[in-house]
Amino acid sequence: MKYRKFGNTDLLVSEVGFGAWGIGGPVMAGDVPIGWGDVDDSTSKRALNHSLDLGINFYDTADFYGLGHSEELIGEVFGNRPDILIATKVGHRLSSDGKIFTDYSKAHIIDSCEESLRRLKRDSIDFYQLHTAKVEDFENGECIEALELLKQKGKIRYWGVSLNTFNPHPEAQYLFEKKIGDGLQVVLNIINQEALEIIQNAQESGYGIIARMPLQFGLLTGKFTKSTRFSEDDHRVFRLPPDILEESLDLLEEVWILADKYQISKTSLAMSFILSFEGVSTVIPGIKTSEQATLNTTGITKISDEDRDKIVNMYYPKFRDLLMRMK
Numbered sequence: 001m002k003y004r005k006f007g008n009t010d011l012l013v014s015e016v017g018f019g020a021w022g023i024g025g026p027v028m029a030g031d032v033p034i035g036w037g038d039v040d041d042s043t044s045k046r047a048l049n050h051s052l053d054l055g056i057n058f059y060d061t062a063d064f065y066g067l068g069h070s071e072e073l074i075g076e077v078f079g080n081r082p083d084i085l086i087a088t089k090v091g092h093r094l095s096s097d098g099k100i101f102t103d104y105s106k107a108h109i110i111d112s113c114e115e116s117l118r119r120l121k122r123d124s125i126d127f128y129q130l131h132t133a134k135v136e137d138f139e140n141g142e143c144i145e146a147l148e149l150l151k152q153k154g155k156i157r158y159w160g161v162s163l164n165t166f167n168p169h170p171e172a173q174y175l176f177e178k179k180i181g182d183g184l185q186v187v188l189n190i191i192n193q194e195a196l197e198i199i200q201n202a203q204e205s206g207y208g209i210i211a212r213m214p215l216q217f218g219l220l221t222g223k224f225t226k227s228t229r230f231s232e233d234d235h236r237v238f239r240l241p242p243d244i245l246e247e248s249l250d251l252l253e254e255v256w257i258l259a260d261k262y263q264i265s266k267t268s269l270a271m272s273f274i275l276s277f278e279g280v281s282t283v284i285p286g287i288k289t290s291e292q293a294t295l296n297t298t299g300i301t302k303i304s305d306e307d308r309d310k311i312v313n314m315y316y317p318k319f320r321d322l323l324m325r326m327k
Helices: 041-053 065-078 106-120 135-140 142-152 169-178 196-205 242-262 266-275 290-297 305-313 315-324
Strands: 003-005 012-014 058-060 085-090 092-094 100-102 125-131 156-162 183-187 208-212 282-284
Touching: 041 065, 041 290, 058 282, 065 085, 065 106, 085 106, 106 125, 106 142, 125 142, 135 142, 135 169, 142 156, 156 169, 156 208, 169 183, 169 196, 183 196, 196 208, 242 266, 242 305, 242 315, 266 282, 266 290, 305 315
Parallel strands: 058 085, 085 125, 125 156, 156 183, 183 208, 208 282
Antiparallel strands: 003 012, 092 100
16 A cells, blocks of 8 residues: 655555445435445444555545444444544534534534444544535634634644535635645546646645545546446446446546556556546545455556546537536
8 A cells, every 4th residue: 555645734644444334334315315325333443443454544425424323333333442543523413303404503513423433442533534524604704713723722634625526616715715624535436537637726724635535436447338327226226227327328438448568457546547637635535345446446547647647538429418417
């Protein structure tokens, strides 16, 4: 495993981290699935331990993943170990009638941080993120005040924002201009390259970057076929319906030629593409099993600038329209 500096912080993070949404288990917001289907906690714990054996020291979760269950599992496995770096998030809530809403009030952030620390069994959170906050939330001021207070009290070491999937630019620009926060989480993969400009600006400004969704809901692993279908408690049932799945697989055939060229798996190519950008500190594939942990850390290689540019140049003519229909 290789390690990278997280912006201007003193965090040295494994270039492959552990995305812990999936281990939170199945949760519904009303009739909308917001998890990844059934999971087995013993399998999740083995995956966490095996990931550490592979050199992964960075674990990204949220208080909303499994409504706290993901944090609880990480806490049970790792506790307050100083060699483990934990990033979690705050701001998403579920109302009594099953509706998702956001809360970036000072009181909620401070209370939620304490609850996350309790579930994680930690004295401090290494990187605390506002979960898709907007510019208007920053301008309100309460969330920034709360984060700075938590940092002063030693409850968190650094903070940042997990940016929106489809239009992350306004929030990133706000942080850059105000020179606040320490890092950002963005979506970056072969199909979604919306954040490339942000990553360049973040590198120049000293912000760490977490790249999430490297495999675009599993689409970039190569394991799906045109007949793949998802269960009703898996959010991919509406993100990857049969027509979008079929079109995606057809478009990706040109990309997979490069996997053959480098003699690596499709997963390894997807991960290698992201890590070819120096501004990326760590990439966090979703991991639910030990086997997935191994697959996500094996075969990562340096791809040429020419081949990286081939993928970048495919974005607007081929992938962006498809991406907009995956919302």
